Amino acid sequence: MGEALRCPAVLVAAPASGQGKTTVASALARLHTRRGLRVAVFKCGPDFLDPFWLSLAAIRPGEAAEPVHQLDLWMTGEADCAARLRAAARSADLVIVEGVMGLFDGTPSAADLARRFALPVLAVIDASAMAGTFGALAFGLQHFQPGLRWAGVLANRVAGARHAELLQAGLRADANWLGALLRNGALSLPERHLGLVGAGELADAAERLDAAADALAETPLGRMTRDDLRAWDVDLGAQALALAPDTTLAAQPLRGRTVAVARDAAFCFIYAANLDCLRALGARLVFFSPLAGDGLPPCDAVWLPGGYPELHAPALSANTALRDDLARHVARGQAVWAECGGMMVLFETLHALDGASHAMWGLLPGTVRMQARLAALGQQQLALDGQVLRGHTFHYSTSETPLAPMARSTRPGSDAHGEAVYATGSLRASYFHAWFPSSPRLVAHFFGAARATMRDA
Structure with a gap:
C-alpha cells in the first residue's frame, strides 16, 4: 500500500468538446488560488493548448508558473499518472484535472481516468439551447457507467435567472446542482483551428481568467469553502504504482x-x-x-x-x-x-x-x-x-x-x-x-x- 495522501480532487468533464471545460477548470483554479490555496492542475489527454490557460490560472503571487502535465492512461501510462497525482497531493490543497472531449469519448476516456483514480466528476454542460433535457443529459453522464464518483453539474452559457431555474428543476435529486454561468462572450476563451489560442498570445489573458473566476464565485460551486472541498477527498497515495527504473x-x-x-x-x-x-x-x-x-x-x-x-x-x-x-x-x-x-x-x-x-x-x-x-x-x-x-x-x-x-x-x-x-x-x-x-x-x-x-x- 502507498502512503496515505488525501487531497480534494476533481475532474472537470462535459458531454462534448466546446462546452466550456477549460473556462470552468481555469476559473476554479484561479478562484481558489486567489483564496490562498495551492492548486495543482492537470490535463487529461494529449492536448498542448489548454495547459497554457490552466497553468496561468494556478499561478500564486510571487511564484513562477508550474507546468501542467498530461494524464493519459495510454500515452503517459497508468504508473506515470499515479506518480504525478501522488506528487501533487503532497503539496496541493486542491487537484483539478480537466477532461478531454466528452466524458466517455476515446479509449481510454476521461471517465476511465476518473474511475481509475476515484476522481469525482464535475460535469459542465452548455445549456444555451435546452431546458428539461439538461436533466436527462446530467443523469446520463452521472449514471451511464457504474463506479463513477459524482461531484455535481454546472450549467454554462445560461440565458438568465429564469432559464437557470428551469435547468435546476429538471435535475434528479442526486445530481447536485452547482449553479449556472450566464452567457457572456467575455468569459469565452478564444479559439482557432487547432484549439484554444495560447494564453501567452493575449495581453488580457489574466483579466479574462479573473472575470471567469468572479462569475464562478457567484455560484454554489464557487462558494464552496475549503471545508466543503473535503467532500472531494481522494487518497492519491493509495494509487501508487511502482515505476521500473529506466x-x-x-x-x-x-x-x-x-x-x-x-x-x-x-x-x-x-x-x-x-x-x-x-x-x-x-x-x-x-x-x-x-x-x-x-x-x-x-x-x-x-x-x-x-x-x-x-x-x-x-x-x-x-x-x-x-x-x-x-x-x-x-x-x-x-x-x-x-x-x-x-x-x-x-x-x-x-x-x-x-x-x-x-x-x-x-x-x-x-x-x-x-x-x-x-x-x-x-x-x-x-x-x-x-x-x-x-x-x-x-x-x-x-x-x-x-x-x-x-x-x-x-x-x-x-x-x-x-x-x-x-x-x-x-x-x-x-x-x-x-x-x-x-x-x-x-x-x-x-x-x-x-x-x-x-x-x-
Whole structure:
C-alpha cells in the first residue's frame, strides 16, 4: 500500500468538446488560488493548448508558473499518472484535472481516468439551447457507467435567472446542482483551428481568467469553502504504482550534449515532460525563437516542436539566417528532430488557405498544403529497434514529398499505417507528436546519442 495522501480532487468533464471545460477548470483554479490555496492542475489527454490557460490560472503571487502535465492512461501510462497525482497531493490543497472531449469519448476516456483514480466528476454542460433535457443529459453522464464518483453539474452559457431555474428543476435529486454561468462572450476563451489560442498570445489573458473566476464565485460551486472541498477527498497515495527504473535515463546518453529547442508562438506544442526527459537523459537545453529572428545557438542537436508555422509563415520564411544555420548543422551530421509544425517549415513551400505560397527552409524536398478540414487526429505509436514511442497526431495540413518514409507510426492495436517518419542525413521529421518519456532510448537516439552508448544503456 502507498502512503496515505488525501487531497480534494476533481475532474472537470462535459458531454462534448466546446462546452466550456477549460473556462470552468481555469476559473476554479484561479478562484481558489486567489483564496490562498495551492492548486495543482492537470490535463487529461494529449492536448498542448489548454495547459497554457490552466497553468496561468494556478499561478500564486510571487511564484513562477508550474507546468501542467498530461494524464493519459495510454500515452503517459497508468504508473506515470499515479506518480504525478501522488506528487501533487503532497503539496496541493486542491487537484483539478480537466477532461478531454466528452466524458466517455476515446479509449481510454476521461471517465476511465476518473474511475481509475476515484476522481469525482464535475460535469459542465452548455445549456444555451435546452431546458428539461439538461436533466436527462446530467443523469446520463452521472449514471451511464457504474463506479463513477459524482461531484455535481454546472450549467454554462445560461440565458438568465429564469432559464437557470428551469435547468435546476429538471435535475434528479442526486445530481447536485452547482449553479449556472450566464452567457457572456467575455468569459469565452478564444479559439482557432487547432484549439484554444495560447494564453501567452493575449495581453488580457489574466483579466479574462479573473472575470471567469468572479462569475464562478457567484455560484454554489464557487462558494464552496475549503471545508466543503473535503467532500472531494481522494487518497492519491493509495494509487501508487511502482515505476521500473529506466536504465537509459540512468546512463544519461545525452550527457555533455546541448539540445537547442525552438520555442515561441510558432513552435509552442511542447510537453513539459519532454523537456524533463531530455534533461534526465543528460542534455543541456537552450531555447531560441525563430519568430524573433534568432539564429541557431551553439548546440549538438535541435528540436523543432509543433505549433502554428502557418500563422507566421512570412516571418519564418524571412529568417534565412536560421535556415542556413540548420542546413550547416545537418551537413555536419548533427541531429534534428522535427514534429508536425516543426516539419512543415523544413519543406520547400507552404501553401496557405488564402492561396498564398511561402518559401520555407528547404531542408526537406516537397510542399505543405493547409486544409480547411482536419487531416489527421488520434493516438499514434512509433516502433523502431524493439522500442515503442507513444504520442498522437493532430494536423490540418498535408505534405507532398519524393522522400520515402524510413518508418511509419501506427494506431494502438492496429497495423494500419499512420504518420510517415522522413529521414535525410541526421534529420528526422514527422507529423507524429511524441511523448518522450514513453521511450527515452529512442529519444536519445533521435537526438544523436552514439549507438555504442545506446547499446550500453
